[in-house]
Amino acid sequence: MTLRLALSLLGLLCLLGSTSVRAVEPDEILKDPVLEARARHISEGLRCLVCQNQSIDDSNAPLARDLRVLVRERLKAGDSDGEVIDFVVARYGEFVLLKPRFTPHTWMLWLATPVLFLVALFGIFLAFRRRKTASAGGVAPLSGDEQSRLDRLLDRG
16 A cells, blocks of 8 residues: 555655656746746747747747847836837747737638638538438339249249
């Protein structure tokens, strides 16, 4: 029983230890907790241009550090969250956003999945409809002569 408990506790510790670790260095953290919370919120939505699948808040890359510092500098200068994001996008392009904006040049990105899903549903609907039509009208009923001949064959077998 104690071995099972020890293994359970060890598993729990491993699970808790595997949570995401932030790459924010202590010297980057702002003294104002409100500004720091805003900086973290903004950093979670910006892509590390080196790692590409991590936010700058999670990345240890030097460029991600530079971006985190830039975000904090802009916030200390009095910029709003939107102004900070717009500044970073103007400097590095839309790719820096982990969640792209809904603009005319990203409509295809946002709408492709729902449109393809609807097309697939329509295709499935047509396939079932054709199958139902083919099975309902595909075989003609037996004539009286055919039915009597079938009955005679089955009685002999």
